[in-house]
Amino acid sequence: MIHNVFNEDLLTRCKEPQFKEQHMEPAPLPTIINKEGYEVKEIQKHRKQDKEIQYLVHWKGYGGEYDQ
Numbered sequence: 001m002i003h004n005v006f007n008e009d010l011l012t013r014c015k016e017p018q019f020k021e022q023h024m025e026p027a028p029l030p031t032i033i034n035k036e037g038y039e040v041k042e043i044q045k046h047r048k049q050d051k052e053i054q055y056l057v058h059w060k061g062y063g064g065e066y067d068q
Contacts (some may be wrong), residue, residue, distance in 0.1 A: 038062075
């Protein structure tokens with residue numbers, strides 16, 4: 001049986017990159033193309049669900065009750 005507990009003594013602090021080549025910019029948010037022609041105003045949140053990323057989208061010209 002595998003326990004979902006991790007020994008914190010095995011953790012080490014994250015170190016800042018020593019060289020500028022090691023610095024990575026965060027990935028850009030995706031461009032959403034919708035068949036129905038709705039336009040995305042903003043992506044409000046994202047989360048990882050299983051092996052895919054899900055986005056909470058606010059549509060241009062619609063109220064918050066239409067966010068999905």
